[in-house]
Amino acid sequence: MNVIYWTDLIGTGVFAISGTLAALHKKKDHDILTLFIFAFVTATGGGTLRDVLIDAYPVAWISDANYLIVIIAGVVIAVACRRWWLGILQRPLLVFDTLGIGIFTILGLEKALMAGVNTWAAVLLGIVSALFGGVIRDTLANEVPLVFERQLYATPCLTGAILYVVGLSLQLDPTVNFLLAAGVITGFRLLAVKKGWSLPPIRG
Template sequence: MTIWYIIDLAGTSVFAISGALSALSKKIYHDLVALFFVGFLTAVGGGTVRDVIMGAYPISWIRDPAYLIVILLSVLVAVAGRTWWRGAFRRPLVFFDTIGLGLFTILGMQKALHSGVNGWAAIVLGIITALFGGVIRDTFVNDLPLILDRQLYVTPCLTGALLYQLNASLGLDPTLNVIVSAGLITLFRLMAIRKDWTLPRIEN
């Protein structure tokens, strides 16, 4: 068990929680099985799309049952603590989504680079890893995908991915590079929400 594996499971957990919280926020009937599948799709959707594009088989959650166990436990935590989440964080869905965004962008890049793809493709695949689970989640629960939100969403991922590449070229310790780059994505996204940062719109 490596630090990267643990971080990957941590990212899987926070995205599973965000998926379950998203489903719970809907004023419709939901059961544990439905919540598990929303959490599952959120947690593994982006990584699955990335691995299919790269032809990396078998896909990690198919090969390793730990991912499904982590997702199930995370959904149970989200359900059991749903009242606490609302009290602890004003917008818990955004909080967990943002943490997952930072972790999965960088971990997705790492996996792509280790598979031998070029640096620019690795950036795109890292962003796909981070975004597509959320897109699937939002589509599944009939929300506007956050990727289309007016506040910056893709831009923080791109910024952190570029920083990761720069730090790697400068020989920064890989673990520290993950922490710094994922931290930048998370902080950038949270600040964009708080300060209502946007890019100029292109009008029709």
């Protein structure tokens, strides 16, 4: 349980950085409160919806102040390091967002399974955990959410989630299974962006 808790905090911090960078990318002169709101909804939106759906109360960030502390730290780190990251990462927002969906897909799936949800519903809840915060973030930024564009965003999450379920059935070491599945999501998403992969459109 401690491993899940600390992983959740790490994922929250990564998504907080992603949300802050998204706000700064959209507009350069946001005040600190606006940046916190972007970070907060990105970091907690998906997990909150998942917890409500599986009737897991109280929601983590409401019962544990460490989540809010991590989000605040994520905002500070993102603002302080934004120019440094641009020097070493071609697209820092993409990197942190992708790391976040890799962590939260598998973490959300595992939490749903622990709550007694059936396997395929847990897979969907893992994807919701990873993507819904970004949907809120992009909506606040007046942009079309990435999940509604043709680029591969949900597909890597689904692939990694299924791989994790397969790993569970094969009784892989939990840490290895988590890292493998989250790594596949991250690598698949980054490669899809680099190569311009997308699913074929369905014409009406």
